[in-house]
Amino acid sequence: xxPGKYAVERADQPCFIMAGTGETVTYAEFxxxxxxxxxxxxxxxxxxxxxxxxFMENNARYLEACGAGExxxxxxxxxxxxxxxTELAYILENSESRALIxxxxxxxxxxxxxxxxxxxxxxxxxxxAGVLTPxxxxxxxxxxxxxxxxxxxxxxxxxxxxxxxxxxxxTGRPKGILYELPDVPPDTLLxxxxxxxxxxxxxxxxxxxxxxxxxHSGPQGAVGLTIRMGGTVIIMERFDAEEYLRLxxxxxxxxxxxxxxxxxxMLKLPDEVRLSYDVSSLEVVVHAAAPCPVPVKEQMIDWWGxxxxxxxxxxxxxGFVACTSEEWLxxxxxxxxxxxxxxxxxxxxxxxxxxGITGTLWFVMSKPVRYFNDPERSKxxxxxxxxxxxxxxxxxxxxxxxxxxxxxxxxxxxxxxxxIYPQETENLLITHPMVADAAVFGIPHPDLGEEVKAAVxxxxxxxxxxxxxxxxxxxxxxxxxxxxxxxxxDFEDKLPRLATGKLYKRQLRDKYWxxxxxxx
Numbered sequence: 111x112x113p114g115k116y117a118v119e120r121a122d123q124p125c126f127i128m129a130g131t132g133e134t135v136t137y138a139e140f141x142x143x144x145x146x147x148x149x150x151x152x153x154x155x156x157x158x159x160x161x162x163x164x165f166m167e168n169n170a171r172y173l174e175a176c177g178a179g180e181x182x183x184x185x186x187x188x189x190x191x192x193x194x195x196t197e198l199a200y201i202l203e204n205s206e207s208r209a210l211i212x213x214x215x216x217x218x219x220x221x222x223x224x225x226x227x228x229x230x231x232x233x234x235x236x237x238x239a240g241v242l243t244p245x246x247x248x249x250x251x252x253x254x255x256x257x258x259x260x261x262x263x264x265x266x267x268x269x270x271x272x273x274x275x276x277x278x279x280x281t282g283r284p285k286g287i288l289y290e291l292p293d294v295p296p297d298t299l300l301x302x303x304x305x306x307x308x309x310x311x312x313x314x315x316x317x318x319x320x321x322x323x324x325x326h327s328g329p330q331g332a333v334g335l336t337i338r339m340g341g342t343v344i345i346m347e348r349f350d351a352e353e354y355l356r357l358x359x360x361x362x363x364x365x366x367x368x369x370x371x372x373x374x375x376m377l378k379l380p381d382e383v384r385l386s387y388d389v390s391s392l393e394v395v396v397h398a399a400a401p402c403p404v405p406v407k408e409q410m411i412d413w414w415g416x417x418x419x420x421x422x423x424x425x426x427x428x429g430f431v432a433c434t435s436e437e438w439l440x441x442x443x444x445x446x447x448x449x450x451x452x453x454x455x456x457x458x459x460x461x462x463x464x465x466g467i468t469g470t471l472w473f474v475m476s477k478p479v480r481y482f483n484d485p486e487r488s489k490x491x492x493x494x495x496x497x498x499x500x501x502x503x504x505x506x507x508x509x510x511x512x513x514x515x516x517x518x519x520x521x522x523x524x525x526x527x528x529x530i531y532p533q534e535t536e537n538l539l540i541t542h543p544m545v546a547d548a549a550v551f552g553i554p555h556p557d558l559g560e561e562v563k564a565a566v567x568x569x570x571x572x573x574x575x576x577x578x579x580x581x582x583x584x585x586x587x588x589x590x591x592x593x594x595x596x597x598x599x600d601f602e603d604k605l606p607r608l609a610t611g612k613l614y615k616r617q618l619r620d621k622y623w624x625x626x627x628x629x630x
Contacts, residue, residue, distance in 0.1 A: 111177035111333065114297045116340040117141035126173055126333075126343040129357055133170050140174065140337075142262035147178035149260035154209060154232040158183040158269055159291055162209035162232075163202055164325075165189045165216050165223075168347045171236045171253060172324050173333065175211045176273065180334075181296040183269030187276065187286070188325040191215075192591045195222035197284075201276055202227040204483050205286050211253070214239040221246065270294045274482065275327050277425045277529070286482030287425050299338070302427060305450060307335055309432060310419065311394040312365065316341040319357055319366040321349045322527070327425045328398060332367050341365075351375040355387040362391040369527025370402035373410050374557055392417055403559075404442050411435050420446055422513065424501045426491075429453055429473035431513050444512040455507055460493060468506045468516055472498040521615060523552035525560045528593055532562070535586060535594050539564060542585055544572045547605045550596060551615050553622040564596035565618050567605045574601035 113125060121138035128134075135143070156162060162184060164175045179186035187205050189198060202210065202223060209232035212220035217235055224230050235242060236253045272291055276284035289300070306312075310332075318336040320343055322329045336343050344361050346354065349372055357363065376384060392414060398421045411418055416435035422445035423430045429451025433444055452474035455463050463469040472493060479499045481488045491499050502522075505515040523530040532550030539548035547567040552560035566582065568574060579599040586595035606614040 111144075111173050111337050112180045112296050113137050113141050113144075113177075113337060116337075120340050123340075124342045125337060126345055127361070128170050129344055129346045129353070131170075135170065137340075140177070143174040143257070144177040144181060145262050145264050146257040146260045147174060148182045148265045148268075150234070150256050151178060151182055151184065151209060151232070152265050152267075153260075156182070156184055156208055156232075158267075158293070159185065161185045161187060161205045161207045161274065162211070163187045163189050163198075163205060163207040164211045165191060165193070165198060165220050166211065166213040166236065167191045167215055168324050168345055169213055169236060169238075171211075171213075172345075173337070173343075176324075176330070176334075177337075179271040179273075181268050182265060182271055183267075183291070183293070184271040185274040185288075185291065186271065187274050188330060189276070190325050190591070191323065192593060193219065193223075194589070194591055195219050195226070197591065198223035199226040201284060201286075202230055204284075205274065205276075206483070208232065209234070212236070212250075214241045217241065217246065217250070221250070224249070268296050270296045270298050270300065272300060273327075273330055275325075275330070275425055283534075285484055285487055288480045288482045289427070290477075297338075302430070302450065303331075303335060303338075305430075306331065307339065309421075309449065310335075310365065310396055312336070312339055312341075314340050316364045316393075317344065317361055317391075318342070319344045319346070319354070319361070319363040321346045321354055321366070321368060321372060328367050328396075332365075332396070336365070349375075351379055352383055355379075355384065355389065358389050358392060359387040364391055364393045365395070366392065367396040367398075369397060370406060371526040371558055373397070373402065373406050377406065377409050377413075378557075389414060394419055396421065398422060407438065408442075411439065422446060422515065426479045426499065426501065428475055428479060428499045428501075433512070437512070441508065441510065441512040444508075444514055446513060447511045448513070453507070453513070454498060455505070463506075465507055465509050468504060470500055471503045471505055471513075472500045475499050521551060523550075523560050523562055525552065525555065525562065525593065526558040530562060530594055532594075535562070535564070535590060535596065538586060538589055539566065539582065542582060544568055544578065545582070549605055549613050549615055549618055551619045553619070561598075562594065562596045563622070564599045565602050565605060566599055567602050 116137045122136050124134045125137045125140040126135055166172055176186050189201050210224055210230050211234045213236045224233055233250045234253045235250045274286050276286050320329050320333055333343050344357055395417055396419045418435045421432040430449055431446040432449050433446030454472045455469040456472055457463055457469050479491050507513050535550045536548045539545050545566055546569045549565045553563040555561040582599055606617045
């Protein structure tokens with residue numbers, strides 16, 4: 111999110127536009143804003159490769175908050191704005207963040223989290239709503255007040271910075287994915303930016319519509335690339351199917367990235383609404399984050415034409431798989447062919463399996479994946495010889511080299527494009543005084559792809575019923591982010607837990623998947 115030469119060459123062009131309000135920030139204004147915040151960070155003592163966290167919903171200061179780090183040599187962690195105080199505090203502590211930028215909407219959680227992490231020295235809040243109380247101002251500084259006293263010119267020691275995002279692991283604890291940060295000028299493109307720009311068909315002056323939360327890796331990368339290429343970003347505060355189409359029509363959007371749930375919601379609009387907007391300006395639409403049902407993707411290609419590009423990859427950037435619309439139509443259900451990295455499909459003994467045979471997907475790494483301050487899980491992600499890395503996905507490669515995903519060993523739930531790891535929810539449910547054991551897994555949902563389901567074994571003498579189910583769901587909501595909480599609960603006499611202690615979830619999950627077996 112560094113404007114570079116375009117701060118001069120395209121000074122009056124919109125850098126980004128907030129979809130809901132129409133607020134427009136030009137390249138010259140974005141340059142000035144990021145410079146002022148860069149001075150604030152430097153004044154607070156943050157130096158090369160230090161860390162800070164942004165904890166906000168999509169708003170007009172979000173890109174500025176991240177962009178200042180890109181020109182001061184800092185690691186910026188964009189944290190999920192729906193985290194609880196305990197979850198945010200863990201990220202602040204694990205990332206060694208020295209600053210936290212919040213909004214009026216996230217202030218209560220941010221304040222509670224920051225109180226647990228004394229190492230956070232600088233606390234800024236975007237207080238457009240004027241909610242800061244005198245007590246808040248004792249620790250938080252108003253973002254506008256803090257930045258307004260600084261010059262709009264670059265800091266003297268500009269360096270390239272980058273984001274460090276967190277991806278949950280099988281235990282539910284998030285992992286900070288650390289990329290190398292060389293000592294280079296801020297206008298330097300870092301891997302894999304040039305590769306992605308070419309693959310996505312990015313060009314100078316594109317108009318990119320961002321419908322997703324900016325704390326996700328996909329929107330972060332796409333928006334940052336658009337700005338570095340002198341384009342205009344339209345930021346939706348939240349996704350709405352008809353509003354998305356209206357924005358494509360209004361701004362003549364050329365590029366965008368979505369998740370399959372968004373496709374589904376647009377397709378379910380009445381035809382008189384859905385077809386009333388002109389989407390012919392679209393050149394490339396990228397989708398990922400969750401498997402796209404074949405009928406949904408067929409309908410999208412029929413509607414928008416063969417402009418839809420699918421990819422499969424992990425935030426760890428260990429490898430990259432992609433396919434065009436034409437390739438997908440010839441291999442329906444695939445996520446594409448390897449375009450970056452070296453893929454091997456192996457059985458449980460690390461023997462490579464033939465084409466068409468299912469196994470765990472491993473990528474050969476030129477450099478090992480590192481999780482920040484987490485050497486044990488860094489080691490767990492690699493093969494015994496340390497040569498390959500996996501995120502636990504299971505699938506196969508056909509004779510033509512196209513990759514198909516079939517299972518996830520980690521039991522990860524993908525709901526509306528959001529990755530949910532159930533172990534944390536299971537661990538919480540088991541602490542309830544009426545619960546003996548619990549299993550959490552994904553079941554089909556017509557819009558979200560999957561929804562969170564819990565199966566609970568009660569202690570002897572406890573009576574199951576809808577009131578207890580509601581109590582357990584509320585118990586989860588009181589202690590976890592809402593997206594991690596079950597939408598429904600079934601009561602089982604005995605959960606299928608093996609003598610080794612392993613919970614055999616497939617016995618629970620398969621009965622919900624009428625069109626085929628659930629993932630392992």
